[in-house]
Amino acid sequence: MTLFSAISLTSYLPTRLHPAGLKLTLSQQKKPKIGSQSLLKPRFGQLKTTLTILIATSISLLCEPVGALQVQVKPENPRLGDTLSVVIETNTVGIEPTVSMEQKTYPSFAVGPNRYRALLPTTPLDQPRSLQLRVSGDGEVKNISVALQNRSFATQRIWLSESASQPATELELSRVREFKKLITPQKFWNGKFVKPSSGRVSTVFGVRRYYNGVFANNYYHRGVDYAAGTGSPVVAPAAGRVALVGRVSEGFRVHGNTVGMDHGQGVTSIFLHLNTIEVKPGDFVQAGQRIGTVGSTGASTGPHLHWGLYVHGVSVDPVPWRFQGLN
Numbered sequence: 001m002t003l004f005s006a007i008s009l010t011s012y013l014p015t016r017l018h019p020a021g022l023k024l025t026l027s028q029q030k031k032p033k034i035g036s037q038s039l040l041k042p043r044f045g046q047l048k049t050t051l052t053i054l055i056a057t058s059i060s061l062l063c064e065p066v067g068a069l070q071v072q073v074k075p076e077n078p079r080l081g082d083t084l085s086v087v088i089e090t091n092t093v094g095i096e097p098t099v100s101m102e103q104k105t106y107p108s109f110a111v112g113p114n115r116y117r118a119l120l121p122t123t124p125l126d127q128p129r130s131l132q133l134r135v136s137g138d139g140e141v142k143n144i145s146v147a148l149q150n151r152s153f154a155t156q157r158i159w160l161s162e163s164a165s166q167p168a169t170e171l172e173l174s175r176v177r178e179f180k181k182l183i184t185p186q187k188f189w190n191g192k193f194v195k196p197s198s199g200r201v202s203t204v205f206g207v208r209r210y211y212n213g214v215f216a217n218n219y220y221h222r223g224v225d226y227a228a229g230t231g232s233p234v235v236a237p238a239a240g241r242v243a244l245v246g247r248v249s250e251g252f253r254v255h256g257n258t259v260g261m262d263h264g265q266g267v268t269s270i271f272l273h274l275n276t277i278e279v280k281p282g283d284f285v286q287a288g289q290r291i292g293t294v295g296s297t298g299a300s301t302g303p304h305l306h307w308g309l310y311v312h313g314v315s316v317d318p319v320p321w322r323f324q325g326l327n
């Protein structure tokens with residue numbers, strides 16, 4: 001930084017200069033002195049000017065306030081489906097910075113003294129590209145580029161007869177949509193998420209599909225499936241408040257018996273196709289606490305648990321949350 005400034009200032013010396021510096025050079029040239037030093041004088045004058053400017057520049061650089069916003073983005077090399085964690089340190093107490101990424105603005109929440117964190121979702125539908133993040137806070141704006149890396153997802157080929165797929169009801173769609181909008185300032189989870197079922201993973205996150213031979217552009221498996229026997233326990237992967245309970249009997253035709261859990265700060269979990277539900281809206285549950293049992297209700301071909309993890313309403317890969325943790 002200092003070196004770069006020094007180089008560019010020196011190269012501008014003859015033409016574009018600090019007015020004071022220019023005056024100095026001229027005055028040196030006005031009164032040439034006789035003697036052995038006379039030839040050196042103008043050059044010395046110029047050097048003095050350069051030094052004056054360099055010192056002035058250095059002082060101004062030193063006096064400039066250190067950027068009030070310190071920003072760190074994790075993971076360093078995010079891939080499609082990863083959750084970006086943007087940690088912001090500010091000098092101002094009590095004003096939460098915001099992070100904008102391509103037209104969307106995400107809130108941040110306090111995670112320590114003068115320390116805030118925003119979570120930004122990415123999905124398998126995104127294009128790998130340079131994401132432009134704009135962090136605003138402390139009366140300052142900081143622009144950051146994050147390279148979103150490509151990732152390949154497995155594909156499934158599904159053949160459906162016309163009558164096999166029935167649409168979701170307006171009731172289940174609207175209730176699930178409202179649930180995913182939740183942004184509670186408190187952070188209920190702590191550390192890594194635990195497995196919500198003891199079953200083996202039968203379908204991973206992000207799998208893409210061909211329906212009757214046609215690639216479904218907007219489809220990706222928005223969660224993880226665990227194959228487990230009907231009636232086997234489903235536990236909360238992290239602490240949270242039960243914010244949605246929906247049953248087939250009231251119109252959850254596709255989702256089946258459903259539990260939605262609010263982990264706070266825009267992070268939510270949804271559990272589908274349950275056999276039984278053992279919690280009610282408003283209940284606060286701890287990580288590992290039983291919430292119901294595995295079933296095959298709704299649009300399901302066999303007993304399994306579908307666990308979807310959402311960040312600001314967007315389905316993200318739960319794997320980093322399970323194995324690294326986003327604290």
Ligand SMILES: [Zn+2]
Pocket residue numbers: 203221223224225305306307
């Ligand atoms: Zn699933």
